[in-house]
Amino acid sequence: MELLDGKKCAESLVADISRKVAGYIGSGLRKPHMTIILVGTHAPSESYVKSKIASCGRAGFEGNLIRLPETVTEQELLAKINGINNDPSTDGVIVQLPLPSHINEQNVINAIAPEKDIDGFHPTNFGRMALGQKAFRPATAYGICKLLQFYDIPIRGKHCVVIGRSNIVGKPISIMLANDFDIGNATVTLTHIETPRPLLLDETRRADIVIVAVGIPGFVSEDMVKEGVVLIDVGINRLENGKLVGDVDFAAVAPKCSWITPVPGGVGRMTVAALMINTLMAYENNFNLT
Numbered sequence: 001m002e003l004l005d006g007k008k009c010a011e012s013l014v015a016d017i018s019r020k021v022a023g024y025i026g027s028g029l030r031k032p033h034m035t036i037i038l039v040g041t042h043a044p045s046e047s048y049v050k051s052k053i054a055s056c057g058r059a060g061f062e063g064n065l066i067r068l069p070e071t072v073t074e075q076e077l078l079a080k081i082n083g084i085n086n087d088p089s090t091d092g093v094i095v096q097l098p099l100p101s102h103i104n105e106q107n108v109i110n111a112i113a114p115e116k117d118i119d120g121f122h123p124t125n126f127g128r129m130a131l132g133q134k135a136f137r138p139a140t141a142y143g144i145c146k147l148l149q150f151y152d153i154p155i156r157g158k159h160c161v162v163i164g165r166s167n168i169v170g171k172p173i174s175i176m177l178a179n180d181f182d183i184g185n186a187t188v189t190l191t192h193i194e195t196p197r198p199l200l201l202d203e204t205r206r207a208d209i210v211i212v213a214v215g216i217p218g219f220v221s222e223d224m225v226k227e228g229v230v231l232i233d234v235g236i237n238r239l240e241n242g243k244l245v246g247d248v249d250f251a252a253v254a255p256k257c258s259w260i261t262p263v264p265g266g267v268g269r270m271t272v273a274a275l276m277i278n279t280l281m282a283y284e285n286n287f288n289l290t
């Protein structure tokens with residue numbers, strides 16, 4: 001069993017980005033600029049936002065955090081986004097999810113200018129991604145692709161089983177793995193929490209690569225996978241004792257895997273790295289650098 005080390009891979013990608021940025025700044029351009037909007041004070045969001053801002057610092061980006069109160073109205077939030085859309089000093093914007101229940105998340109995502117949507121959540125980017133056009137790829141799915149590439153994990157011709165059908169992870173990663181223009185050309189089954197158990201087991205036990213994003217600690221047990229599987233754990237679950245765990249019963253399942261992502265230090269790190277890649281792309285688009 002070997003670890004797919006998201007921390008190491010992310011650090012290497014951010015080092016590449018910072019070299020490019022140093023070159024751009026050396027030629028007189030401003031820094032790439034990521035803006036994050038955080039509504040309220042949801043504790044996990046605070047921690048994710050902190051790691052994004054820290055990553056901006058390491059890459060030579062400007063990262064700024066706009067805090068809005070929990071009580072902000074949808075209209076006020078949309079107005080703020082509109083202001084950032086029209087501000088040429090910001091290349092990319094993230095509205096940290098989840099939002100308070102009185103705000104419709106899809107309305108907010110739809111309000112972000114597609115050319116600043118470094119999360120890759122806007123329908124325009126999702127559609128362009130699915131169709132093989134230039135797009136911001138959804139950051140977690142893109143980060144997983146980068147991690148598989150970094151470790152030279154073969155994808156072509158493999159049987160991949162994705163568990164979880166969210167718009168931000170399960171759906172896009174299943175498309176990207178199957179596409180012939182991403183890292184793709186895999187054969188993919190998209191399963192989810194309502195997949196009948198026997199059908200789910202049939203799929204996961206045959207899978208060469210399993211990607212799980214359901215948000216349930218210990219969901220993937222040892223009996224669900226075959227010997228030598230590549231296991232990508234997207235879950236981030238905080239237990240009552242404060243420990244961070246994924247969706248895989250790591251101690252029991254890891255010995256069966258050829259490769260597995262740890263939590264922490266796996267996919268979470270890659271999500272942040274992918275956001276940095278997307279921000280650099282937004283910046284390069286703005287300055288016609290590629």
Ligand SMILES: Nc1nc(=O)c2c([nH]1)NC[C@@H]1CN(c3ccc(C(=O)N[C@@H](CCC(=O)O)C(=O)O)cc3)C=[N+]21
Binds near residue numbers: 097139244267268271
């Ligand atoms: N608009 C939006 N874009 C996002 O990209 C987004 C979001 N909303 N909402 C929440 C999820 C989650 N997410 C993570 C980011 C970093 C880590 C990360 O760095 N995790 C560290 C540990 C973090 C810790 O210790 O708490 C690790 O896994 O090693 C994890 C998860 C981004 N998300």
